[in-house]
Amino acid sequence: DAGVIQSPRHEVTEMGQEVTLRCKPISGHDYLFWYRQTMMRGLELLIYFNNNVPIDDSGMPEDRFSAKMPNASFSTLKIQPSEPRDSAVYFCASGIQGDYEQYFGPGTRLTVT
Amino acid sequence: AQKVTQAQTEISVVEKEDVTLDCVYETRDTTYYLFWYKQPPSGELVFLIRRNSFDEQNEISGRYSWNFQKSTSSFNFTITASQVVDSAVYFCALSESRGGYGGSQGNLIFGKGTKLSVKP
Numbered sequence: 102d103a104g105v106i107q108s109p110r111h112e113v114t115e116m117g118q119e120v121t122l123r124c125k126p127i128s129g130h131d132y133l134f135w136y137r138q139t140m141m142r143g144l145e146l147l148i149y150f151n152n153n154v155p156i157d158d159s160g161m162p163e164d165r166f167s168a169k170m171p172n173a174s175f176s177t178l179k180i181q182p183s184e185p186r187d188s189a190v191y192f193c194a195s196g197i198q199g200d201y202e203q204y205f206g207p208g209t210r211l212t213v214t
Numbered sequence: 215a216q217k218v219t220q221a222q223t224e225i226s227v228v229e230k231e232d233v234t235l236d237c238v239y240e241t242r243d244t245t246y247y248l249f250w251y252k253q254p255p256s257g258e259l260v261f262l263i264r265r266n267s268f269d270e271q272n273e274i275s276g277r278y279s280w281n282f283q284k285s286t287s288s289f290n291f292t293i294t295a296s297q298v299v300d301s302a303v304y305f306c307a308l309s310e311s312r313g314g315y316g317g318s319q320g321n322l323i324f325g326k327g328t329k330l331s332v333k334p
Contacts, residue, residue: 134321134322143325143326143327144305144322144324144327145324146321146322146323149321157321194259194322201266202249202261202264203309203322204261205251205258205259207257208257208258
């Protein structure tokens with residue numbers, strides 16, 4: 102069975118551009134998490150969904166960030182406009198009710214110049 | 215508030231040495247889960263173990279062992295006879311269960327990680 106799939110794996114963009122990161126969770130999982138990893142702040146939660154509904158978005162840094170989960174098999178994290186300080190690795194993870202383990206995707210390394 | 219502290223930022227050992235990575239956590243919940251993840255230089259996060267707050271049994275898996283002590287809020291990880299392939303950043307994480315055991319899953323609170331370098 103395929104794991105969590107993220108695309109693109111690497112993204113380089115210029116400041117001010119819109120960036121869209123994509124995630125396909127493991128089939129049958131009803132939780133989806135977006136994390137960001139930076140040297141300064143480590144791994145931190147941005148937002149998570151349960152059954153496609155956002156449950157906690159308190160980690161979303163500001164209005165420039167938005168996340169959607171239109172169906173059980175797809176989620177996007179959008180940054181508009183992007184800034185150099187958004188440069189980080191963005192991980193998507195999925196999980197299933199009662200299991201508590203989170204299965205991580207390979208991450209998207211974002212560089213904003 | 216929940217918090218995970220990994221006091222050791224970096225550890226360097228020589229192959230075949232034993233090494234212990236420390237993890238101390240804070241939570242007010244009685245039901246919670248603790249995890250260790252490994253992040254090798256390639257960058258992915260690899261799940262190693264999960265423990266719930268009701269199970270204080272220590273666990274051994276090959277060269278890896280984990281010591282969970284609720285009395286000291288610690289969940290330490292030991293690698294026996296370390297190998298160069300163990301070189302990675304290791305993260306300890308905490309997740310609370312919303313609504314008790316079997317309840318809704320919460321997010322993971324990660325420690326800052328411990329970078330382990332195993333030299334040949």
